[in-house]
Amino acid sequence: MRPFHRLRPARASLRWKIAALAAATACLVAIAVGVLVHLWTAQDIRDRAEQQAFNSVYSAMDVYRRTGTLTDGAELDPAELPAALRHPADGDRHTAYDGRVEGNLGPSVWAAQRTGGPDSRVLAVRVNMSPELYGLRRLDGSMVVASLVALAAAVPLAAYGAGLLARRLRRVSETAGRISAGDLDARTGPTKGHDEVADIAATVDLMADSLGRRLRTERQFTADVAHELRTPVGGLLAAADLLPPGETEDLLRARVRDLRGLVEDLLEISRLDAGAEQPVRARVPLGAVVSEAVARTGYDAEVTVADDDTTVETDPRRLERIVGNLVVNAHRHGDTPVQVTVEGRTVVVRDHGPGFPPDLLLHGPRRFHTGAAERGSGHGLGLTIALGQARLLGAELRLDNAPDGGAVATLRLPA
Incomplete structure (x- = not known):
């Protein structure tokens, strides 16, 4: 079975997406505030300049009418006067912007x-706004600098918060990955805060608790059924021995043997699920153990041992069980020739049948599920037991299809 790959969250992506969002928000706020402040200040400068010009021309007109002289800044019919102000109505004061x-x-x-009177000239006052506008430009520059400083502070803070x-x-993703890999005791535990992440973590833990209870109930049911069936099946086998020889006796004995094998497989699966099995390790020659396991199946298989001197420290009985199940599965659901290759610490069992179905390669072997009709009939327990025994030995069992057809089971024993 393919090893489980833990789902890795896009840590950098999430962190920098949040940081980029914070930076974009800070930029938009800075731009909006800057534009509003600039427009408000520019309008205020213009309004104050108009008010100053309006008051100045009033004072200058009063002095001119009383003394006939012009105050500082006042002019009569200046050449630079905007066209809109060259013909004002008598007695009215008007202002105009000159860019x-x-x-x-x-x-x-x-x-x-x-001015009124026979000459009817135009008295004008000009208020220069360049000092105020220069101050406005300095204000704009200061706001740009302040915005950059705020942005430089906001991005690291946002990245730090996103990292948290x-x-x-x-943590939640790792817990979900461990649960998906079969570790039903994995829990996220208490998380800081009372937000959506804490709710997700609590939900994952509750899901794991519920899933664990259901699986334990299912395993206990399987073990109880197998244990209760063991005694009557033994009685059936003894009763079959009392039947007179013949076709009926052979048929009944074969069916009882199949039923006993199914019960023994269920008991073995229940013990593996419950963690009640412990390997008894010994240093053994790998090639010899594999050859013996193939011979015990009673099926023909071509065994190739690349190195007869390779020894491994493992449980030979469980190793024989794994290899035997793989060979039997290859004959029952595949096609000949079945080839068994031993190289280093790796054992490869290959047949030349239709190969493993895609559903089995995607989800792994499931009990009482053979995957595809063209792979023959069976209970679907052989590969399940082989996978459980491989996990118990700390080995990796990988199921694949050969490019030129056929199923390939690769067992890699640990060093």
Whole structure:
């Protein structure tokens, strides 16, 4: 079976996505605030300049009418006066914006009023806004610098906060991965905070508790059924021995033997599921153990041992059980020739049949499920037992299909 690969969350992706979102939000806020402050300040400068020009032309007109002289900044019919102010109505004061810039002069706001009388000239006052606008540019620069500083502080803080979130999500993901791999005792445990991540962690733990209870109930039921069937099956086998020889006796004896084998397989699976089995290790020659296991099956198989001197420390009885089940499975559900190759610590069993069905390769062997009709009939327990015994030995059992057809089972024993 393919080894389980733990799902790895996209830690850097999540962290930097959140950091990028925080940076984008900070940029939008800074831009919005900067634009609003700039527009408000620019309008305030213009409003104050208009008010100043309006008041100045009022004062200048009062002095001109009383003394006939012009105050500082007041002019009569200036050449730079905007066209909109060259013909104001008598007695009315008007203002206009002049966007021209000449050196340090401009933009400006003009205010104008007719003097009245026979000459009817236009008295105008010009208020230069360049100092205030220079201050506005400095304010814009300061806001840009402040925004960059805030952005430089926000991104690391957002990345740090995202890292904390990613670590909590990683714990939940690792727990779910361990549960998916078969570790029903895996739990996330208490997590910091009272947010959605804590809810997810608690839900995963509750799911694991419920799943563990159901599987334990199922395993106990299987063990109880197998144990209860063992005695009557033994009685059936003894009774079959009392029948007179003949076709009926042979048929009944064969069926009883099949039933006893099924009961023994169920008991073995229940013990493996319950963790009641412990390997008895010994240093043995791998090639000899594999050859003996193949011979005990009673099926023909081509055994090739690359190195007769290879020895392994393992439980030889369980190793024979694994190899025997793989060879029997290859004959029952595959096609000849069946080849067994021993190289180093690796044992490969290959047949030339239709191969393993995709469902078995995807989900692994399941009890009472043979996968595909073309692979023959059976209880679907042989590969399940082989996988359980391999796990008990700390070995890896991988199931694949050969490129040119046929099922390939690869057993790698630990060093």
